[in-house]
Amino acid sequence: MSIQYILEILGTVVFAMSGALAVSEKDSEQDWFGAGFTGFVTAIGGGSLRDIMLGSYPLVWVQDITLLYTIIATIVCTGLLYKWLIRLRRTFLLFDTLGISLFTIVGTEKALSLGVSPEIAAIMGMFSAVMGGVIRDILTNEVPVLFRKEVYASACLLGATFYLGMVQLQVERNTNFIVSVLFIILIRLVALKYNLSLPKFNRLRH
Amino acid sequence: MSIQYILEILGTVVFAMSGALAVSEKDSEQDWFGAGFTGFVTAIGGGSLRDIMLGSYPLVWVQDITLLYTIIATIVCTGLLYKWLIRLRRTFLLFDTLGISLFTIVGTEKALSLGVSPEIAAIMGMFSAVMGGVIRDILTNEVPVLFRKEVYASACLLGATFYLGMVQLQVERNTNFIVSVLFIILIRLVALKYNLSLPKFNRLRH
Amino acid sequence: MSIQYILEILGTVVFAMSGALAVSEKDSEQDWFGAGFTGFVTAIGGGSLRDIMLGSYPLVWVQDITLLYTIIATIVCTGLLYKWLIRLRRTFLLFDTLGISLFTIVGTEKALSLGVSPEIAAIMGMFSAVMGGVIRDILTNEVPVLFRKEVYASACLLGATFYLGMVQLQVERNTNFIVSVLFIILIRLVALKYNLSLPKFNRLRH
Numbered sequence: 001m002s003i004q005y006i007l008e009i010l011g012t013v014v015f016a017m018s019g020a021l022a023v024s025e026k027d028s029e030q031d032w033f034g035a036g037f038t039g040f041v042t043a044i045g046g047g048s049l050r051d052i053m054l055g056s057y058p059l060v061w062v063q064d065i066t067l068l069y070t071i072i073a074t075i076v077c078t079g080l081l082y083k084w085l086i087r088l089r090r091t092f093l094l095f096d097t098l099g100i101s102l103f104t105i106v107g108t109e110k111a112l113s114l115g116v117s118p119e120i121a122a123i124m125g126m127f128s129a130v131m132g133g134v135i136r137d138i139l140t141n142e143v144p145v146l147f148r149k150e151v152y153a154s155a156c157l158l159g160a161t162f163y164l165g166m167v168q169l170q171v172e173r174n175t176n177f178i179v180s181v182l183f184i185i186l187i188r189l190v191a192l193k194y195n196l197s198l199p200k201f202n203r204l205r206h
Numbered sequence: 207m208s209i210q211y212i213l214e215i216l217g218t219v220v221f222a223m224s225g226a227l228a229v230s231e232k233d234s235e236q237d238w239f240g241a242g243f244t245g246f247v248t249a250i251g252g253g254s255l256r257d258i259m260l261g262s263y264p265l266v267w268v269q270d271i272t273l274l275y276t277i278i279a280t281i282v283c284t285g286l287l288y289k290w291l292i293r294l295r296r297t298f299l300l301f302d303t304l305g306i307s308l309f310t311i312v313g314t315e316k317a318l319s320l321g322v323s324p325e326i327a328a329i330m331g332m333f334s335a336v337m338g339g340v341i342r343d344i345l346t347n348e349v350p351v352l353f354r355k356e357v358y359a360s361a362c363l364l365g366a367t368f369y370l371g372m373v374q375l376q377v378e379r380n381t382n383f384i385v386s387v388l389f390i391i392l393i394r395l396v397a398l399k400y401n402l403s404l405p406k407f408n409r410l411r412h
Numbered sequence: 413m414s415i416q417y418i419l420e421i422l423g424t425v426v427f428a429m430s431g432a433l434a435v436s437e438k439d440s441e442q443d444w445f446g447a448g449f450t451g452f453v454t455a456i457g458g459g460s461l462r463d464i465m466l467g468s469y470p471l472v473w474v475q476d477i478t479l480l481y482t483i484i485a486t487i488v489c490t491g492l493l494y495k496w497l498i499r500l501r502r503t504f505l506l507f508d509t510l511g512i513s514l515f516t517i518v519g520t521e522k523a524l525s526l527g528v529s530p531e532i533a534a535i536m537g538m539f540s541a542v543m544g545g546v547i548r549d550i551l552t553n554e555v556p557v558l559f560r561k562e563v564y565a566s567a568c569l570l571g572a573t574f575y576l577g578m579v580q581l582q583v584e585r586n587t588n589f590i591v592s593v594l595f596i597i598l599i600r601l602v603a604l605k606y607n608l609s610l611p612k613f614n615r616l617r618h
Contacts, residue, residue, distance in 0.1 A: 024408040027353065031404035033360040034353045048259065053460065055469030057261030062326050079407050120474050134551075139340075139350055144551055147439065147446045154445040198443035201491050202436040230614040233559065237610035239566040240559045254465065263467030268532050285613050345546075345556055 004177070007102050009070055014099035016043040016074040018092070019136045021085065026140050036075045038136055043071050045132035050107050050124045054114050093192070100129040101184035104156040105163055105177055112167070122160035129156045151191035154198060159184030210383070213308050215276055220305035222249040222280040224298075225342045227291065232346050242281040244342055249277050251338035256313050256330045260320050299398070306335040307390035310362040311369055311383055318373070328366035335362045357397035360404060365390030416589070419514050421482055426511035428455040428486040430504070431548045433497065438552050448487045450548055455483050457544035462519050462536045466526050505604070512541040513596035516568040517575055517589055524579070534572035541568045563603035566610060571596030 019042025020035040027034075044061045051059050061067040078085060085092070107128025111121035130153045133145040146153040163180035171179075190196065225248025226241040233240075250267045257265050267273040284291060291298070313334025317327035336359045339351040352359040369386035377385075396402065431454025432447040439446075456473045463471050473479040490497060497504070519540025523533035542565045545557040558565040575592035583591075602608065 020407065023353070030353065030407050032407050033363075033404050035407035037352055037359065052258060052464060053471060053474070055261075055467075055471075058322070059259060059261075062259070062322055065323050065325055068325055068329075082408055116470075116474055117477050119477060119480055123480075138344060138550060139353075141347075141349070141553075143553070146449055147435070147442065147551075153449065157445075198445050201432065201442050201444050201447035202494055226613065229559070236559065236613050238613050239569075239610050241613035243558055243565065258464060261467075264528070265465060265467075268465070268528055271529050271531055274531055274535075288614055344550060345559075347553075347555070 004106070008106055009066070011099045011102040011106075012043045012067055012070055013074045014095045015046075015103075015132050016040065016071045017078050017085070018042055018096055018099075018133070020075050020078045021082075021092075022136055022142070023140050024082070025086070026142070032075075032079060035079065036072070038139060039075045039078070040071050041139065042132045042136040043067075043074075045135040046103060046128045046130060047107065047132075049131045050111065050128045053127070054111060054116070054124065056110070056114055097185055097188045098181075100152070100156055101159065101181045101188075103129040104159050104184060105180050108160045108163055109177075112164075118164045118167075122157060122164060125160035125163075126153055126156040129153070151187060151196060151198065155184050155187040155191065158187060210312070214312055215272070217305045217308040217312075218249045218273055218276055219280045220301045221252075221309075221338050222246065222277045223284050223291070224248060224302055224305075224339070226281050226284045227288075227298075228342055228348070229346050230288070231292075232348070238281075238285060241285065242278070244345060245281045245284070246277050247345065248338045248342040249273075249280075251341040252309060252334045252336060253313065253338075255337045256317065256334045259333070260317060260322065260330065262316070262320055303391055303394045304387075306358070306362055307365065307387045307394075309335040310365050310390060311386050314366045314369055315383075318370075324370045324373075328363060328370060331366035331369075332359055332362040335359070357393060357402060357404065361390050361393040361397065364393060416518070419593075420518055421478070423511040423514040423518075424455045424479055424482055425486045426507045427458075427515075427544050428452065428483045429490050429497070430454060430508055430511075430545070432487050432490045433494075433504075434548055434554070435552050436494070437498075438554070444487075444491060447491065448484070450551060451487045451490070452483050453551065454544045454548040455479075455486075457547040458515060458540045458542060459519065459544075461543045462523065462540045465539070466523060466528070466536065468522070468526055509597055509600045510593075512564070512568055513571065513593045513600075515541040516571050516596060517592050520572045520575055521589075524576075530576045530579075534569060534576060537572035537575075538565055538568040541565070563599060563608060563610065567596050567599040567603065570599060 016039040018039075020039035022042070023038040024030045024035050044059075044067070048059050048061070051057070104125045106125075108121050108125030110128075111124035112118070116124070130146055136142075137144045159180055162183050163176060166176040166180065222245040224245075226245035228248070229244040230236045230241050250265075250273070254265050254267070257263070310331045312331075314327045314331030316334075317330035318324070322330070336352055342348075343350045365386055368389050369382060372382040372386065428451040430451075432451035434454075435450040436442045436447050456471075456479070460471050460473070463469070516537045518537075520533050520537030522540075523536035524530070528536070542558055548554075549556045571592055574595050575588060578588040578592065
């Protein structure tokens with residue numbers, strides 16, 4: 001079992017947890033099934049959309065049943081530890097940041113390995129990271145995560161571009177993987193700490 | 207023409223009707239096209255998502271034009287009989303229950319026949335049954351059907367699991383099909399009658 | 413570079429613009445990334461859904477990187493010319509009409525060339541034209557464009573049917589393409605001018 005696989009599992013855990021918490025916070029009457037369904041879709045959504053767009057079959061979770069059991073175990077633990085988890089909001093934000101960072105680079109690598117151009121690979125990496133959350137937000141009728149103020153999907157796209165630049169410079173793959181993941185985490189943390197945001201699109205109203 | 211095919215057509219009719227009624231109830235100004243579009247997407251959505259996730263082409267409705275004409279005929283009849291149909295809410299709920307029960311087992315069988323593991327087949331069966339309705343609810347800005355209180359998607363997942371257990375026990379296929387469909391219908395009816403619901407995910411607030 | 417390719421690029425420009433404007437109008441705090449993301453998804457959504465449903469890989473924008481750069485350039489120009497563009501609402505409506513007309517016929521042709529029946533090709537043509545906008549509306553929590561009063565998706569479906577009828581009559585392809593696009597534009601303009609709408613589905617409430 002490679003380090004990368006362990007990190008992917010970790011990313012899956014984080015996303016499943018975020019889905020289950022999102023729906024149960026929104027609607028305190030939410031039952032276990034609704035929480036589990038939302039957690040599942042959040043965890044597999046981004047990667048599935050990437051693979052469907054690339055025509056790469058079978059989907060990762062269809063092939064590797066470990067992911068399904070990881071998600072189920074995560075949902076159960078999230079439900080049992082609910083009271084404790086919602087007090088960990090700050091820590092959770094760090095986990096989510098870790099999740100999108102890992103999925104961005106994993107997704108970018110997979111797209112590259114299927115032979116698409118670097119620009120498309122970067123977009124696919126970003127999709128892997130954020131689309132699970134977008135689907136979660138559509139299901140729960142929230143404003144999609146990528147329209148919120150903070151630097152989020154843009155950090156993923158920047159990180160994917162950074163990774164691709166390092167590939168061009170023939171940086172060793174494992175080093176590149178780790179440095180790029182840390183790069184995305186750094187952008188996110190700096191943006192959150194200093195409350196940074198991107199320039200407004202519609203400037204004339206300001 | 208097999209019994210199963212007739213049942214699939216019946217399921218398609220039920221879903222097309224539920225889509226057309228949902229959008230026209232929500233917005234009484236809804237025109238024929240909007241009702242037809244929603245009915246169409248509701249009827250084909252679950253099966254299409256299953257086949258896309260399994261990489262199984264062509265999609266059922268792309269290959270078998272009968273389904274399209276069935277849907278069109280259903281929409282026309284639904285519009286003409288609107289006044290009469292909305293008084294049949296209770297009966298309609300039975301039809302919807304029949305629809306999801308049939309689609310669950312048909313979807314589980316199809317996924318199994320494509321060689322996925324039983325766990326994945328059960329999820330695909332549930333997706334076939336409920337995702338058309340989820341897409342309908344997203345289009346019409348409703349809370350997705352699977353977050354409503356009643357036992358709905360969970361009945362499908364349970365029924366699919368039941369079916370797969372019977373496959374393991376080498377129960378004859380047609381018997382298994384019928385018994386499993388009846389099993390889902392039974393769960394739904396019992397849940398509706400006694401107003402059952404699953405345990406809440408977020409227990410501490412109660 | 414064929415005339416048709418130029419028209420497709422033009423359609424892509426129109427849809428990218430409509431996505432970026434939609435999200436920034438809805439939320440005046442929207443940043444460049446959110447506007448760009450929405451513009452991108454609006455421009456590629458319809459064609460991607462068509463190709464995924466037909467199992468036709470690679471997706472057009474994955475294969476032809478020109479489309480991505482066209483979209484990026486469009487977003488940048490839209491942001492810079494925002495003040496000027498929102499005063500052009502009327503003109504913009506014409507552009508959108510041009511966009512859906514082109515995408516309908518291009519999508520219908522592509523589906524036909526993949527061997528589906530004419531009925532399915534017409535639906536795929538309509539999906540190509542309107543689904544990008546539907547995804548845009550779901551992301552921004554608007555009522556999907558096809559449920560609004562005006563004749564919109566129905567004009568596309570009618571135009572696709574017209575095109576297919578002319579194919580049956582063996583009309584020369586380029587002539588057919590141009591005439592069919594003009595036919596859709598005409599329906600839309602007449603519907604807008606005379607404020608036409610389709611019959612209501614739920615007639616008993618009127």
